[in-house]
Amino acid sequence: MTTYFQDRYPDNYAHCYGCGRLNQNGWRISSSWDPEHPDQAFAVVKPPAELTGGWAGNLWGGVVAAVLDCHSAGTAAASKARELGLSDQDESPRCVTASLAVDYLKPTPVGVPLRLIAQASSIDGRKIWVDARLEAEGEVCATSRALMIQVV
Amino acid sequence: MTTYFQDRYPDNYAHCYGCGRLNQNGWRISSSWDPEHPDQAFAVVKPPAELTGGWAGNLWGGVVAAVLDCHSAGTAAASKARELGLSDQDESPRCVTASLAVDYLKPTPVGVPLRLIAQASSIDGRKIWVDARLEAEGEVCATSRALMIQVV
Numbered sequence: 460m461t462t463y464f465q466d467r468y469p470d471n472y473a474h475c476y477g478c479g480r481l482n483q484n485g486w487r488i489s490s491s492w493d494p495e496h497p498d499q500a501f502a503v504v505k506p507p508a509e510l511t512g513g514w515a516g517n518l519w520g521g522v523v524a525a526v527l528d529c530h531s532a533g534t535a536a537a538s539k540a541r542e543l544g545l546s547d548q549d550e551s552p553r554c555v556t557a558s559l560a561v562d563y564l565k566p567t568p569v570g571v572p573l574r575l576i577a578q579a580s581s582i583d584g585r586k587i588w589v590d591a592r593l594e595a596e597g598e599v600c601a602t603s604r605a606l607m608i609q610v611v
Numbered sequence: 612m613t614t615y616f617q618d619r620y621p622d623n624y625a626h627c628y629g630c631g632r633l634n635q636n637g638w639r640i641s642s643s644w645d646p647e648h649p650d651q652a653f654a655v656v657k658p659p660a661e662l663t664g665g666w667a668g669n670l671w672g673g674v675v676a677a678v679l680d681c682h683s684a685g686t687a688a689a690s691k692a693r694e695l696g697l698s699d700q701d702e703s704p705r706c707v708t709a710s711l712a713v714d715y716l717k718p719t720p721v722g723v724p725l726r727l728i729a730q731a732s733s734i735d736g737r738k739i740w741v742d743a744r745l746e747a748e749g750e751v752c753a754t755s756r757a758l759m760i761q762v763v
Contacts, residue, residue, distance in 0.1 A: 471667075475671060476661065476662045476671045477673055479663070509628065512627050521673070524676035525671065525677055553665065555672075555715070556715050559672070559676060559712070559715075561676075563710065566707075
Protein backbone atom coordinates (compact mmCIF):
# COMPACT_ATOMS: atom_id res chain seq x y z
CA MET A 460 0.00 0.00 0.00
CA THR A 461 1.31 3.40 -0.92
CA THR A 462 1.69 5.79 1.97
CA TYR A 463 1.83 9.30 0.60
CA PHE A 464 4.45 11.57 2.11
CA GLN A 465 1.76 13.99 3.23
CA ASP A 466 -0.01 11.24 5.17
CA ARG A 467 3.04 10.98 7.39
CA TYR A 468 2.73 14.46 8.85
CA PRO A 469 1.02 14.87 12.23
CA ASP A 470 -2.36 16.59 12.26
CA ASN A 471 -1.03 20.01 13.24
CA TYR A 472 1.04 20.13 10.05
CA ALA A 473 -1.64 18.86 7.66
CA HIS A 474 -3.35 22.14 6.76
CA CYS A 475 -1.54 23.13 3.59
CA TYR A 476 -3.91 24.24 0.85
CA GLY A 477 -1.67 22.58 -1.69
CA CYS A 478 -0.97 19.26 -0.02
CA GLY A 479 -2.50 19.00 3.46
CA ARG A 480 -4.78 16.02 3.99
CA LEU A 481 -6.86 17.99 6.51
CA ASN A 482 -7.49 21.00 4.25
CA GLN A 483 -10.94 20.15 2.98
CA ASN A 484 -10.87 22.80 0.25
CA GLY A 485 -7.32 22.20 -0.90
CA TRP A 486 -5.70 20.22 -3.68
CA ARG A 487 -4.26 17.40 -1.56
CA ILE A 488 -1.16 16.90 -3.66
CA SER A 489 -0.04 13.38 -2.76
CA SER A 490 3.61 12.55 -3.27
CA SER A 491 5.14 9.11 -3.25
CA TRP A 492 8.29 7.28 -4.28
CA ASP A 493 8.45 6.18 -7.89
CA PRO A 494 8.75 2.37 -7.93
CA GLU A 495 10.86 2.56 -11.09
CA HIS A 496 13.19 5.29 -9.78
CA PRO A 497 13.55 4.69 -6.05
CA ASP A 498 15.22 8.05 -5.32
CA GLN A 499 12.60 10.02 -7.20
CA ALA A 500 9.24 11.15 -5.93
CA PHE A 501 6.27 11.92 -8.11
CA ALA A 502 2.82 13.40 -7.81
CA VAL A 503 0.04 14.41 -10.15
CA VAL A 504 -2.11 17.48 -9.70
CA LYS A 505 -4.70 19.17 -11.88
CA PRO A 506 -5.21 22.75 -10.74
CA PRO A 507 -8.62 24.36 -11.40
CA ALA A 508 -8.81 25.60 -14.98
CA GLU A 509 -9.78 29.10 -13.82
CA LEU A 510 -6.21 29.64 -12.59
CA THR A 511 -5.01 31.17 -15.82
CA GLY A 512 -2.00 33.36 -16.40
CA GLY A 513 -2.06 36.56 -18.44
CA TRP A 514 -3.09 34.71 -21.58
CA ALA A 515 -6.15 32.48 -21.32
CA GLY A 516 -5.03 28.88 -21.84
CA ASN A 517 -1.78 29.25 -19.90
CA LEU A 518 -1.54 28.35 -16.24
CA TRP A 519 -0.85 31.08 -13.70
CA GLY A 520 2.91 31.05 -13.12
CA GLY A 521 2.30 31.34 -9.42
CA VAL A 522 0.63 27.95 -9.41
CA VAL A 523 3.66 26.41 -11.09
CA ALA A 524 5.83 27.64 -8.23
CA ALA A 525 3.26 26.60 -5.64
CA VAL A 526 2.92 22.98 -6.69
CA LEU A 527 6.67 22.56 -7.12
CA ASP A 528 7.06 23.93 -3.58
CA CYS A 529 4.58 21.48 -2.05
CA HIS A 530 6.03 18.47 -3.81
CA SER A 531 9.59 19.50 -2.97
CA ALA A 532 8.75 19.96 0.71
CA GLY A 533 7.22 16.50 0.82
CA THR A 534 10.18 14.99 -0.96
CA ALA A 535 12.57 16.67 1.47
CA ALA A 536 10.66 15.29 4.45
CA ALA A 537 10.53 11.76 3.08
CA SER A 538 14.19 11.86 2.05
CA LYS A 539 15.24 13.02 5.50
CA ALA A 540 13.10 10.28 7.03
CA ARG A 541 14.93 7.70 4.96
CA GLU A 542 18.29 9.12 6.02
CA LEU A 543 17.17 8.78 9.63
CA GLY A 544 16.36 5.12 9.05
CA LEU A 545 12.60 5.53 9.38
CA SER A 546 10.28 3.32 7.42
CA ASP A 547 8.13 4.71 4.63
CA GLN A 548 5.11 4.44 6.94
CA ASP A 549 6.57 6.21 9.99
CA GLU A 550 5.69 9.75 10.91
CA SER A 551 8.20 11.91 9.06
CA PRO A 552 10.07 15.10 9.86
CA ARG A 553 8.51 18.36 8.68
CA CYS A 554 10.29 20.86 6.48
CA VAL A 555 9.72 24.47 5.55
CA THR A 556 10.95 26.25 2.46
CA ALA A 557 13.98 28.48 2.93
CA SER A 558 14.34 29.25 -0.77
CA LEU A 559 12.73 28.24 -4.01
CA ALA A 560 14.10 29.07 -7.45
CA VAL A 561 11.95 28.26 -10.46
CA ASP A 562 12.98 28.35 -14.10
CA TYR A 563 10.03 28.69 -16.44
CA LEU A 564 10.95 26.89 -19.67
CA LYS A 565 7.67 27.10 -21.55
CA PRO A 566 4.04 27.99 -20.85
CA THR A 567 2.14 25.38 -18.84
CA PRO A 568 -1.32 24.63 -20.22
CA VAL A 569 -4.42 24.82 -18.02
CA GLY A 570 -6.91 22.00 -17.61
CA VAL A 571 -4.45 19.14 -17.88
CA PRO A 572 -2.83 16.94 -15.23
CA LEU A 573 0.60 18.12 -14.19
CA ARG A 574 3.26 15.59 -13.31
CA LEU A 575 5.74 16.60 -10.62
CA ILE A 576 9.07 14.79 -10.23
CA ALA A 577 11.54 15.57 -7.45
CA GLN A 578 14.72 14.24 -5.92
CA ALA A 579 16.82 15.32 -2.97
CA SER A 580 20.23 16.21 -4.34
CA SER A 581 21.91 16.77 -0.98
CA ILE A 582 21.19 16.45 2.73
CA ASP A 583 23.36 18.28 5.25
CA GLY A 584 21.86 17.97 8.71
CA ARG A 585 18.63 19.94 8.67
CA LYS A 586 19.26 21.35 5.19
CA ILE A 587 17.80 19.38 2.31
CA TRP A 588 18.20 20.53 -1.30
CA VAL A 589 15.57 19.28 -3.72
CA ASP A 590 15.56 19.47 -7.51
CA ALA A 591 12.19 19.16 -9.20
CA ARG A 592 10.47 19.54 -12.51
CA LEU A 593 6.94 19.96 -13.76
CA GLU A 594 5.73 18.14 -16.87
CA ALA A 595 2.53 18.70 -18.82
CA GLU A 596 1.54 16.64 -21.83
CA GLY A 597 4.95 14.97 -21.79
CA GLU A 598 6.97 18.18 -21.85
CA VAL A 599 9.04 19.78 -19.11
CA CYS A 600 7.52 23.22 -18.54
CA ALA A 601 9.47 24.26 -15.44
CA THR A 602 12.29 23.17 -13.17
CA SER A 603 13.11 24.20 -9.64
CA ARG A 604 15.67 23.98 -6.90
CA ALA A 605 14.61 24.35 -3.29
CA LEU A 606 16.38 24.52 0.02
CA MET A 607 14.16 22.93 2.63
CA ILE A 608 14.82 23.17 6.35
CA GLN A 609 13.81 20.38 8.70
CA VAL A 610 12.13 22.15 11.59
CA VAL A 611 10.73 19.16 13.50
CA MET B 612 -5.60 59.43 -11.25
CA THR B 613 -3.63 56.28 -10.65
CA THR B 614 -3.37 53.95 -13.60
CA TYR B 615 -2.47 50.51 -12.34
CA PHE B 616 0.15 48.65 -14.32
CA GLN B 617 -2.29 45.83 -14.99
CA ASP B 618 -4.78 48.27 -16.56
CA ARG B 619 -2.23 48.96 -19.26
CA TYR B 620 -2.26 45.44 -20.71
CA PRO B 621 -4.46 44.73 -23.74
CA ASP B 622 -7.49 42.52 -23.19
CA ASN B 623 -5.86 39.33 -24.46
CA TYR B 624 -3.27 39.57 -21.66
CA ALA B 625 -5.64 40.46 -18.82
CA HIS B 626 -6.65 36.96 -17.69
CA CYS B 627 -4.18 36.29 -14.90
CA TYR B 628 -5.86 34.88 -11.80
CA GLY B 629 -3.49 36.89 -9.65
CA CYS B 630 -3.58 40.26 -11.39
CA GLY B 631 -5.73 40.23 -14.54
CA ARG B 632 -8.47 42.83 -14.62
CA LEU B 633 -10.65 40.53 -16.78
CA ASN B 634 -10.41 37.49 -14.48
CA GLN B 635 -13.68 37.84 -12.61
CA ASN B 636 -12.73 35.26 -9.99
CA GLY B 637 -9.16 36.39 -9.44
CA TRP B 638 -7.41 38.65 -6.98
CA ARG B 639 -6.80 41.62 -9.26
CA ILE B 640 -3.49 42.61 -7.74
CA SER B 641 -3.08 46.24 -8.76
CA SER B 642 0.44 47.61 -8.88
CA SER B 643 1.39 51.26 -9.12
CA TRP B 644 4.35 53.54 -8.63
CA ASP B 645 4.98 54.69 -5.08
CA PRO B 646 4.70 58.51 -5.04
CA GLU B 647 7.31 58.68 -2.30
CA HIS B 648 9.77 56.33 -4.03
CA PRO B 649 9.38 56.92 -7.77
CA ASP B 650 11.39 53.85 -8.83
CA GLN B 651 9.46 51.51 -6.55
CA ALA B 652 6.14 49.89 -7.23
CA PHE B 653 3.76 48.71 -4.56
CA ALA B 654 0.57 46.70 -4.29
CA VAL B 655 -1.56 45.33 -1.51
CA VAL B 656 -3.27 41.94 -1.62
CA LYS B 657 -5.16 39.92 0.96
CA PRO B 658 -5.32 36.29 -0.14
CA PRO B 659 -8.26 34.21 1.09
CA ALA B 660 -7.63 32.99 4.64
CA GLU B 661 -8.25 29.37 3.60
CA LEU B 662 -4.92 29.36 1.76
CA THR B 663 -2.96 28.08 4.71
CA GLY B 664 0.40 26.38 4.74
CA GLY B 665 1.17 23.25 6.72
CA TRP B 666 0.45 24.96 10.00
CA ALA B 667 -2.91 26.70 10.31
CA GLY B 668 -2.26 30.42 10.68
CA ASN B 669 0.61 30.51 8.21
CA LEU B 670 0.08 31.39 4.58
CA TRP B 671 0.72 28.78 1.90
CA GLY B 672 4.27 29.35 0.68
CA GLY B 673 3.08 28.92 -2.87
CA VAL B 674 0.93 32.01 -2.53
CA VAL B 675 3.93 34.02 -1.40
CA ALA B 676 5.73 33.09 -4.61
CA ALA B 677 2.62 33.70 -6.70
CA VAL B 678 1.93 37.25 -5.55
CA LEU B 679 5.59 38.22 -5.78
CA ASP B 680 5.56 36.89 -9.34
CA CYS B 681 2.52 38.92 -10.39
CA HIS B 682 3.78 42.13 -8.86
CA SER B 683 7.26 41.64 -10.33
CA ALA B 684 5.86 41.01 -13.81
CA GLY B 685 3.82 44.20 -13.60
CA THR B 686 6.79 46.17 -12.34
CA ALA B 687 8.94 44.83 -15.19
CA ALA B 688 6.35 45.87 -17.77
CA ALA B 689 5.94 49.36 -16.33
CA SER B 690 9.70 49.83 -15.98
CA LYS B 691 10.28 48.80 -19.58
CA ALA B 692 7.52 51.16 -20.67
CA ARG B 693 9.28 54.02 -18.91
CA GLU B 694 12.58 53.11 -20.56
CA LEU B 695 10.80 53.23 -23.91
CA GLY B 696 9.57 56.73 -23.15
CA LEU B 697 5.91 55.76 -22.82
CA SER B 698 3.66 57.62 -20.44
CA ASP B 699 2.27 55.95 -17.34
CA GLN B 700 -1.12 55.74 -19.08
CA ASP B 701 0.04 54.18 -22.36
CA GLU B 702 -0.44 50.52 -23.16
CA SER B 703 2.65 48.79 -21.82
CA PRO B 704 4.81 45.91 -22.99
CA ARG B 705 3.99 42.45 -21.58
CA CYS B 706 6.48 40.28 -19.77
CA VAL B 707 6.64 36.63 -18.81
CA THR B 708 8.64 35.09 -16.01
CA ALA B 709 11.84 33.34 -17.01
CA SER B 710 12.97 32.69 -13.46
CA LEU B 711 11.79 33.49 -9.97
CA ALA B 712 13.86 32.92 -6.83
CA VAL B 713 12.16 33.43 -3.48
CA ASP B 714 13.83 33.55 -0.06
CA TYR B 715 11.41 32.81 2.75
CA LEU B 716 12.59 34.76 5.78
CA LYS B 717 9.76 34.08 8.20
CA PRO B 718 6.24 32.65 8.14
CA THR B 719 3.66 34.91 6.52
CA PRO B 720 0.41 35.16 8.51
CA VAL B 721 -2.96 34.46 6.88
CA GLY B 722 -5.89 36.86 6.94
CA VAL B 723 -3.88 40.08 6.83
CA PRO B 724 -3.08 42.46 3.96
CA LEU B 725 0.26 41.79 2.32
CA ARG B 726 2.29 44.68 1.02
CA LEU B 727 4.40 44.02 -2.08
CA ILE B 728 7.29 46.31 -3.01
CA ALA B 729 9.34 45.88 -6.19
CA GLN B 730 11.95 47.65 -8.24
CA ALA B 731 13.65 46.87 -11.54
CA SER B 732 17.34 46.51 -10.78
CA SER B 733 18.47 46.17 -14.39
CA ILE B 734 17.09 46.34 -17.91
CA ASP B 735 19.02 44.82 -20.80
CA GLY B 736 16.93 44.85 -23.94
CA ARG B 737 14.08 42.41 -23.36
CA LYS B 738 15.52 41.16 -20.07
CA ILE B 739 14.30 42.92 -16.95
CA TRP B 740 15.49 41.92 -13.48
CA VAL B 741 13.17 42.77 -10.63
CA ASP B 742 13.84 42.65 -6.89
CA ALA B 743 10.82 42.45 -4.63
CA ARG B 744 9.76 41.86 -1.07
CA LEU B 745 6.61 40.93 0.77
CA GLU B 746 5.71 42.58 4.06
CA ALA B 747 3.02 41.58 6.53
CA GLU B 748 2.26 43.51 9.69
CA GLY B 749 5.34 45.66 9.10
CA GLU B 750 7.80 42.81 8.76
CA VAL B 751 9.56 41.49 5.68
CA CYS B 752 8.52 37.86 5.32
CA ALA B 753 10.02 37.07 1.92
CA THR B 754 12.20 38.55 -0.79
CA SER B 755 12.54 37.61 -4.42
CA ARG B 756 14.52 38.19 -7.57
CA ALA B 757 12.91 37.60 -10.94
CA LEU B 758 14.09 37.67 -14.51
CA MET B 759 11.23 38.86 -16.68
CA ILE B 760 11.27 38.67 -20.46
CA GLN B 761 9.46 41.24 -22.55
CA VAL B 762 7.56 39.21 -25.14
CA VAL B 763 5.44 41.96 -26.72
